[in-house]
Amino acid sequence: MSRSHLIDRLLAGLPAEAVLTDPDVTVSYAHDMASFCPAGTPAVVVLPRTVEQVQHVMRTATELRVPVVPQGARTGLSGGANAADDCVVLSLTKMDRIIEIDPVDRIAVVEPGVVNAALTRAVNEHGLHYPPDPSSWEMCTIGGNIGTAAGGLCCVKYGVTAEYVLGLDVVLADGRLLSTGRRTAKGVAGYDLTRLFVGSEGSLGIVVRAVLALKPRPPRQLVLAAEFASAGAACDAVCRIMAGGHAPSLLELMDRTTVRAVNDLAHMGLPESTEALLLAAFDTPDPAADLAAVGALCEAAGATQVVPADDTAESELLLQARRLSLNALEAVKGTTMIDDVCVPRTRLGDLLDGVERIAGKYGLTIGVCAHAGDGNTHPTVCFDAADPDEARRARESFDEIMALGLELGGTITGEHGVGVLKKEWLARELGPVGLEMQRAVKQLFDPLGILNPGKLF
Amino acid sequence: MSRSHLIDRLLAGLPAEAVLTDPDVTVSYAHDMASFCPAGTPAVVVLPRTVEQVQHVMRTATELRVPVVPQGARTGLSGGANAADDCVVLSLTKMDRIIEIDPVDRIAVVEPGVVNAALTRAVNEHGLHYPPDPSSWEMCTIGGNIGTAAGGLCCVKYGVTAEYVLGLDVVLADGRLLSTGRRTAKGVAGYDLTRLFVGSEGSLGIVVRAVLALKPRPPRQLVLAAEFASAGAACDAVCRIMAGGHAPSLLELMDRTTVRAVNDLAHMGLPESTEALLLAAFDTPDPAADLAAVGALCEAAGATQVVPADDTAESELLLQARRLSLNALEAVKGTTMIDDVCVPRTRLGDLLDGVERIAGKYGLTIGVCAHAGDGNTHPTVCFDAADPDEARRARESFDEIMALGLELGGTITGEHGVGVLKKEWLARELGPVGLEMQRAVKQLFDPLGILNPGKLF
Incomplete structure (x- = not known):
């Protein structure tokens, strides 16, 4: 099957402006935001606007046995939207009603x-x-x-x-x-x-x-920041808060490395002496009362400082610091690998201890920000991609963190997905029966294997 | 395959007391609580206590190509747990840790x-x-x-x-x-x-x-009862409550027929002059305030009476009345067919109007109790099973209610399942592509068709 035949067939059911063929343009659709994930070169990018046009694309792909890689905004962190060689990239961005x-x-x-x-x-x-x-x-x-x-x-x-x-x-x-x-x-x-x-x-x-x-729509949330002298104490606070029956609208953790990186990037004035910063928020009718209760639990767990925000503006500033975490960690050494291990929240402290140990073992900076209330952590390996040895150590430490997550009863991905980044690990998490049934489901819906090939399995 | 061979094979991996073979006993496992659903005669009932024993049962069933019908407490309302002829009934009730x-x-x-x-x-x-x-x-x-x-x-x-x-x-x-x-x-x-x-x-x-x-664990809920001069007004109140951003812990509707049936059964003293009784509850920190807000919305929708419960005891009494609804409707004419149609809550009024029309058309009593906040209704056809013509009309009206539910953008089952009762209707709801993919999933997991055959499809 020639590329030009594929394009002709696609154009039979798509307007010309919905079919991008210039390699200088199509190459920009090759990958999402994950590091170290291989990406192929698309044959063509299509931007349908209707269901019928998508059906035409898939009928064409089936007829010609061409792989199709669906894409949104390509903000993914696991290579799940990366192009396969000679594929049709199917961008859904124009179907935005x-x-x-x-x-x-x-x-x-x-x-x-x-x-x-x-x-x-x-x-x-x-x-x-x-x-x-x-x-x-x-x-x-x-x-x-x-x-x-x-x-x-x-x-x-x-x-x-x-x-x-x-x-x-x-x-x-x-x-x-x-x-x-x-x-x-x-x-x-x-x-x-x-x-x-x-x-x-x-x-x-x-x-x-x-x-x-x-x-x-809930009331606007009010945020509290609590500083801890150890990550373990912060994790203990998380457990006390959840065992206490509280329903925070967020419960986030930033470790020392992350706090300093955010200050370096954006001069946020976060407390540099802290080993772990916990942010808790409530969007309840009386958030101040809820924050007071949670603040007391943080103190009981050994918080060195508990600072409730006075208003939503102050709250927004704290959230902004948290949202900057990944960018800030990326600035540390130029490149990051962002992990996404989720463990039972009772094991959160063990995971953070282990990540610190792994960082030491490989001589790397690994910052952790976490959706702590969910036990969902993003250990973020900071490294210089131009240094092959450091890059190798980064990948090994990344894998070791996933192994630790599984050992603690967790999962290799809480929210980012498997993509190409973790597909070898998926098999390990699922086990042989699980993997076999998942592959069978894939085979059932996609017997020709044309839908986003090379991902997940 | 002889029944005795099946029993011998089962006994190879199950203790004797876990294998029931006396037909006088096994017949009591033949069906769940649904009316009008055919049930076969089981060959044997097994009551495993371990995962390994369940695996033994399934290996045996696969080897001998024997159908297996899993059962819990058989309280289902769609015949989903009804035995197939010559099947193994697999009761999970002893695995209760x-x-x-x-x-x-x-x-x-x-x-x-x-x-x-x-x-x-x-x-x-x-x-x-x-x-x-x-x-x-x-x-x-x-x-x-x-x-x-x-x-x-x-x-x-x-x-x-x-x-x-x-x-x-x-x-x-x-x-x-x-x-x-x-x-x-x-x-x-x-x-x-x-x-x-x-x-x-x-x-x-x-x-x-x-x-x-x-x-x-939330605080105990507080309930409010609101009476309406028409079912339509009660549905309007439901829409106002949900559009108002309230989060009631229950929002239930009982129509006139149901209210009277409950009074007849249990002398609950519910208001007999009402056309529709709405129960709303909150388990929030300040339920009285929430009930006041919802009470005002009920009045705006035309409630003739709004009575918030004073305490949890009074609340419990109102809930008890609601929970008696199905039993009370069963007492009306001895037998009921309980439907389970769920519609978008904006169409709840249309559904209730339609049910009343259908009841009139077939000359039947159909009481409706509903999880109104979900648009999930249980139109309950009351009839004398000994009267063949009335039974026929009951079934026809039951079907007509499902057709109406689909027409209103709803589903044939909000929570009771398909079982044998609604399997012809499932195909109608899913459409040809949906049905084909669902059947393919069934085929994938159960290629021999031994798991609960004759249900769903």
Whole structure:
């Protein structure tokens, strides 16, 4: 099959402006934001605007046996959207309509290319709230969020993207259109195929429409910062807060390395003497009372300083510091590998201890920021990519952190997905029966193996 | 294959007391609580106590090509647990251990035979809450709840069983053991097979262990009762409450027929002049304030009377009335068919109008109680099973209600499942592509078709 034949066939069902063929342009669609993930060279990039156009793309790909790599904003951190050689990159970014927002049914119906922040703002205007808030929320798309079951800061109270997907329209590998799920609050008619697609990284079908659940808009959250003399004490505070029945709207941890990196990058004035900074927030009717209770628990766990924000402006500043963490760690040595290990929150302290040990063993700087309330950590290996030995050590330490996560009863990925970055590790986490059944599901939905090949497995 | 050979093979891996062969005993395992659902005669009933014993049963069934029907407490309402002829009934009721409760990780690890109420009470002692509360909660098992993705009164705030299942151990049709999901708060490693099993009515595998998410125990709820001169006005109140951003812990509707039936059965002193009674509850820090706000919305929607309960005892009495609804409706004419149609809550009024029209058309009494906040209604056809013409009209009206639910953008089952009762309707709801993919999933996990045959499809 020649590239020109592929392009001709695609143009039979797509307008010319939806088919990008200039290699200087298409190369910019080759990869997402993950380090060290191989990416191929796409044959062509298509930007459909309708479901019918997506069906045409998939029918063509099936007919010609061409791999298709679906993409949103390419903000992913696992290489899940990286191009395969000679593939069709299927960018959903032009399908960006918010079709419906209903405050009584508390749902939104959207196309996959809608940017998370655009949806968030649109539903806010109706007094509603779409909680999932990955740190790339100003750029990333709902389709990408669905593909990775993306998380964010909100998850400790509101859960991940998966909890908000009620129904999907999916174009299957052969171009047929499948509708899953519902637009009702409840529904148990048949198998839950909706959730099978959520987090499937575009490997089972192309999501072209989603019915999303919304929440009432909560009050603005108020944040507290607590400093600790050790990461272990901060983790102890996390356990006390969760065992105490509290429902913080976020519960985040930044280790010393991360705090200093953020100060270096943005002069935020965070306390440099701290070993671990814990941020807790509440969006309840009386957040000050909740923060006082949580502050007392932090003190009981040995916090050296507890500072509740006075207002939402001060709260926003603390959150901004947290949101800068990954960028700040990237600035330390130029390159980072961002891990995403999630452990039972009772084992969070063990994980942080282990990461420190691993950093020492490999002579590396590894900063940790974490969605501590979920036990979901982002140990971030800082290294100089131009130094081959340091790069090798970075990759080895990265793997050792995942091994530790599994050993502690955790998972190799809490919210970033498997992509190409962790596919060898997926097999280890799933075990032989799990892997076999997952491969069988892939085979069922994509018998020709054309959907995002080389990812997950 | 002879029955005695099957029994011999089962006894090779099960103790004698775990294998019931007396037909007088086994017949009592033939069906669940649904009316009008055919049930076969089991060859044998097994009551394993270990995962290995379940694996032995499934290996034997695969080897001998014998159908297996998994059962919990048989409180289901769709015939999903009804025996097939010459099947092995696999009762999980003896696997009833609560293995672990962890207040920090907020999880429970349980075997499938644990009774819902037993789990609820056990976690309460740790200051925790397991929300799913189907009306059979004193009897039904967690395994059965998982099989049907069971709901209850709590769902408007807390969601259905599916939201609480983090991970499963499942014995596959051929006896292999599959572990799905996680025990962490988050995790996106691979496809979500956990949710595929939830609601699959035992047709894909046998759940032998579950990791369940728990919530902090909320304050006791306070209930308000509001009377309306029409069902439409009550539905309007529901819409105003949900659009107003309120988060009631229950929002239930009983129509006139149901109110009167409950009074007839239990002399509860409910207001007989009402056309629709709405119950709203809050388990928030200040439930009286929330009830006042919701009471005002009820009045704005035309409530003729709004009565907030003074205390939890009064609240409990109102809930008891609601919980008696189905029994009370059964007493009306001796037999009921309980429907489970869920519509977008904006269409709830249309559904109730339609049910009244259908009742008139067929000359039948149809009482409606509803999880109104979810749009999930239980139109309950009351009839005399000894009157063939009335029974025929009952079935026709039942079908007509499902057709109306689909027409209004709803589903044929919000929480009871498909079983044998609604399998013709499932195809209609899913459409040809959906049905084909669902059948393919079934074929993948159960290539010999031995798991709960004749259900769902």
